[in-house]
Amino acid sequence: MANAYDRIIGYDTIKAELMQISDMVKNPDIYRKIGAKLPKGILLYGRPGLGKSLMAKCFIEDCGLKTYTLRRNKSSEDFVDEITKAFRDAGKCAPAIIFLDDMDKFANEDEDHRDAEEYVAIQAGIDEVKDKEVLVFATANDIRKMPPSLKRAGRFDRKIEVDVPSEEDAHKIIAHYLSEKSLSEDVNTEDLANMISYNSCAELETIINEAAIYAAYDRKDKVEMEHAIKAVLTMKYRVPEDYNKTPGEEERKTAAHEAGHLVVAEALKPGSVGLVSIRVTGSEHREGFIHVCKEIDGEDDIMVSLAGKAATEMFYPEECTKGCSEDLDRASDAIRDYISIDAGAGIALLDVSVSKFSKMSENYVARNEAVVHAELERYMRQTRSILYKNREFLEKTVEELMSKGTLLYSDIRRIRESCG
Ligand SMILES: Nc1ncnc2c1ncn2[C@@H]1O[C@H](COP(=O)(O)OP(=O)(O)OP(=O)(O)O)[C@@H](O)[C@H]1O
Ligand SMILES: [Mg+2]
Structure with a gap:
């Protein structure tokens, strides 16, 4: 009934x-x-x-x-x-x-x-x-x-x-909305689901519908994977629809940076990256992004944040790395959140919320920031070591990003599995 x-x-x-x-x-x-x-x-x-x-x-x-x-x-x-x-x-x-x-x-x-x-x-x-x-x-x-x-x-x-749908529920919701559309065989629902995890049902419904609109506008009988990718990139990441630039040296730097994030995320949690792109996004023209489809927590997340800078430095040691300040801020904030009262060592370390708002002596804050800095260095060394161990994965990802611009979950798995 x-x-x-x-x-x-x-x-x-x-x-x-x-x-x-x-x-x-x-x-x-x-x-x-x-x-x-x-x-x-x-x-x-x-x-x-x-x-x-x-x-x-x-x-x-x-x-x-x-x-x-x-x-x-x-x-x-x-x-x-x-x-x-x-x-x-x-x-x-x-x-x-x-x-x-x-x-x-x-x-x-x-x-x-x-x-x-x-x-x-x-x-x-x-x-x-x-x-x-x-x-x-x-x-x-x-x-x-x-x-x-x-x-x-x-x-x-x-x-x-009510929270965003779980991974399993998102797959069911996507399958439901796809069932209402006429689909080409090349539509990979696993890739699609991993591209748009952590979205609301309304967003999932709208993205899938947008893909169908693109297909109809192209006078196709069926929605193809290409339409779904375009819908995700334009709706979620605001990649300009007419973006059609041939990748050059600047794009290679972006590819190195994003591949760094990806390789460390995948090394620490295989299958955690659902999408990576070197396409320029949004009105602020941010270069490139990765979409994490399985939550990476704690220390691992700090290393994923630092991996963009670490990878750029590997490929471009002479250059002052750009576009890394957001990543560094994120990693520093996470480290500050980690640091609490280390009674055993007898050093009182501050939680970020305290250091931001209290009238602590400058000395005290400076000492805490020195600890944050030392921790950043330690995580950076670990991140570099992961990248060196996965150099083949890193280089192959950069090359594929340069030729395709955007890689999906199955592309990432294929590259990972092709490396020794
Ligand atoms: N679990 C679900 N299964 C099927 N369809 C869903 C589900 N959740 C949401 N939808 C669809 O997504 C759309 C938005 O849902 P709804 O309006 O209920 O969201 P809401 O949480 O009330 O949003 P708001 O806070 O903006 O009012 C509707 O078309 C609804 O049918
Ligand atoms: Mg409502």
């Missing part, structure tokens, strides 16, 4: 949680008999486009109760009246659901939200229907903006965070 939740792809844990609450709503006597009370409010929160509204709609459909939906679409005064009226009506028609979609947008963006009339009205409404069977279901992007008194247990008992 079709289930209202079938429209949600993946997110099994959240679906299970919502299904359990639906069960309470549909079978209140079973829960009442044992003394279990229905949660008063459910708050789904997370980045835009992750499917919160979809999940809420599926929940509401499954419960089958009368629902009052509130979305801010009018002036503040009228909207406050609408909120008050919805709670009053829901109380009269209980059991019922009040659905507050995008609740963090209920108050004006530029005001201090905490005392906003809209939130006061919701809080009063929730308290008014406290003893009635009225369930409040809200979605929001940023719950930090909302008053703590509104978010507290008893008003919203269940706060469920």
Whole structure:
């Protein structure tokens, strides 16, 4: 039998949680008999486009109760009246659901939200229907903006965070959107999924649709891998569509830099890079990038950050390396985060948050920065050693980047496996 939740792809844990609450709503006597009370409010929160509204709609459909939906679409005064009226009506028609979609947008963006009339009205409404069977279901992007008194247990008992889809779920979502398109056989879904991991469902849907638009504009019957790559590069990395430059010496430097990041990432965690390109991106004309499709953590991430500079220095020892300051900042910040009180050694080292904001003596801060510098040097030596050990992988990657401009997950695996 079709289930209202079938429209949600993946997110099994959240679906299970919502299904359990639906069960309470549909079978209140079973829960009442044992003394279990229905949660008063459910708050789904997370980045835009992750499917919160979809999940809420599926929940509401499954419960089958009368629902009052509130979305801010009018002036503040009228909207406050609408909120008050919805709670009053829901109380009269209980059991019922009040659905507050995008609740963090209920108050004006530029005001201090905490005392906003809209939130006061919701809080009063929730308290008014406290003893009635009225369930409040809200979605929001940023719950930090909302008053703590509104978010507290008893008003919203269940706060469920919706995150970007897991790797497995992203594959399922991509397969679903691809199934709606006419696809050429050369479309490699694994490559595509690894290019666009860590994106929201809405972004995945839009990128795949954009690929289909490119294919139709080219008067092709089917979407080809080339269209998917173009859609990812232009939509995600803002690579200019008409970019068509023949790679020269500058591009070779970019290739060395990006290949450095890639080789160290792959050496420390094989299969972690989903895309690498030497194409110029965005309006700031940043040169090249890698997309990490499997999280690299801790010390390994510091070395991946330093690898661009280390590789550039290997190929161009005479030159002052450019484009590395962001990488160095990232690595330094990560090191500062690592450093805490080293009681054993008797040296008090500061956390970055402390060193940034306190009025420490200059000496103290300087000493900490010296430690950060020494750590950077140590990680840099390890990074260089990984690159020297993988020199063949590094050189082959540079050559392929020079000839193709962009390499995908399967290209990277092929190069890695071809090296001794
Ligand atoms: N898990 C999913 N399975 C299938 N489709 C999904 C899923 N998540 C999101 N979508 C689709 O992605 C699009 C955006 O989802 P939705 O509007 O629910 O996101 P949202 O989290 O409410 O975003 P916002 O915070 O901007 O309101 C919709 O077309 C929705 O159907
Ligand atoms: Mg929404």
